[in-house]
Amino acid sequence: MAKKKKAATKKKATKTKTKKVATFAHGRKAGPKGEVCGTCRWIDAPNEALDNPPGIGCRLGCGVNNRTQCCKEYEGAGVTLDKKVLDSILKTTKGRRIQAASIAAASCVTSGLLTSDLVTGGGIAPGRVHVKAGKPHSGKTTEYAETLGDCLFRGIPTYHFDAEGAVDWDYTERALRKRGVEMTWNADQQVWEHPSLYLVDFNSGDAFFKFMAKVLRALPDYTQGPPQVAFICDSAANLTPEMLDDDPNKNPMAAQARMFSLGFQIMRSRLKRAGGILCFTNHIKEKPGVVFGSPEYMSGGTAIHHHADIIEWMRGRASGMPHPAVKKKGRRVERSWTGEAKDFFVYAAHAFKKNRRRGSAVDITWGRICFKEAGGAGTGVDLAYDVFQFLCMTGQAEWDGRERISLYLHKPVVKNGEVKHPKLRGWYDKSMAWVDFRSMVYEELHTPGTHKLDLYNLCRMQMHTGWAFNRFRSQTQDDE
Secondary structure (H helix, E strand, O other): OHHHHHHHHHHHHHHHOOOOOOEOOOOOEOOOOOOOOHHHHHHHHHHHHOOOOOOHHHHHHHOOOOOOHHHHHHOOOOOOOOHHHHHHHHHHOOHHHOOOOOHHHHHOEOOOOHHHHHHOOOOEOOOOEEEEEEOOOOOHHHHHHHHHHHHHHOOOOEEEEOOOOOOOHHHHHHHHHHOOOOOEEEOOOOEEEOOOEEEEOOOOHHHHHHHHHHHHHHOOOOOOOOOOEEEEEOOHHHOOOHHHHHOOOOOHHHHHHHHHHHHHHHHHHHHHHHOEEEEEEEEEEEOOOOOOOOOEEEOOOOHHHHHOOEEEEEEEEOOOOOOOOOOOOOEEEEEOOOOOOEEEEEEEEEEEEEEOOOOOOOOEEEEEEEEEEOOEEEEEEOHHHHHHHHHHHOOOEEEEEOOEEEEEEEOOEEEOOEEEOOEEEEEEEEEEEHHHHHHHHHHHHHOOOOOOOOHHHHHHHHHHOOHHHHHHHHOOOOOO
16 A cells, blocks of 8 residues: 555656756747747758758758757658768759758858858848948959859849949959859840849939838848848949039038938848848048058948948958968969969958957958959959868868868768768868869869869858858967
8 A cells, every 4th residue: 555655646746747848959949839940941941942852951050850849840751861861962952052051151141252251150141231341453342243143143132333333244244154143145235134133323322322221111021041132332432422412512521421321320220121231342541641540441431330240351462371372462373273374363361340240350361363364354253262261261271382282171961860070081181282172173163063072062061050160260360
């Protein structure tokens, strides 16, 4: 009898225990009926649009296993998380097509360089204002051509305002073609065209801000995914205030500062609500007679400093560049990756004066621009050099000298429903010639499937899984 009473008291005790509330892999509490969390749907939506197995993006990006409640929606869908499935996805979705393995990478648009994306947490996020400031010929317009290419590749409506009237669209078309964007030539109007590209022109900066507010007002509220619209203005310094047309005797600097202050008040909240992005190029000027402190400043007053989320200061450099580079005149001549003639490059350093995405403003990144390829016209940002710098910043590559590099690559693989990054066989502690490295990157970009390893795709995947960000922050960052 005593044993039965003890057993009964044990049963009662177990009944009175409070039930543990299940949580999703993203830290959110499960619904009362075990509903799928919206974050999982967000992560996986672009993957399903690419005809990938349902649920694979959520599990790859967040390490969600088969028993996690947020993946119950995909039960019975035939998804087996093993190395073969991952390899097939990496093979069929090349380079920029993989955009959905993590929240940050899925929603961001590239800022022009892989290294800049690494510093800013994935690139330009929806609702953000991004500014590239620099002196003439520092590469501002060229890098935003990469942003334009990413937007057009993903079908994002993009409004481009060439306030300076200095954009070379033949040069831009060659840069976009490198990213897989094909533009058509309109012989009647003598312009390059694309279904998602809209070239706009305004008489004043006030009209440009009003136009942006009108476009954003017509869009539905942003919930998730990539940006709904993109605006690129080249440049902010050439936006003319409307009040100067009425009264030219007014102070131009004060009028421009007032224009930006009012313009940002009109469209800043709408930009976030509609999930759009705004990209400005700007000029770095110098105040005469400054003895203490830096004489450099940006045009447009303090409104741009306050409302911009990320500010990059770009400077063409002639010395102090990382390898591979020449220490004289800031130029480098290399044999072309096609094997024909030679390529000519110039270098630029990027200092992040403001970075709300990562809370750091001391990071320095490097990029180089090809202004002459194989003896002909240039093609913009050198993506092979960008990939190499990305690998160096994450501790996966180093310059050996004598035009050779060493690679220590890690590849994301799925093991027991979680993403891990072991050493890549055959590519860890591997030495190769710099010319062969450039050829491999560009051959794979132009004709996917040429090589077994797509290095550009590998860098994107490392950011998607979040491994690259953790690896970068663990490295020592030097100030300029």
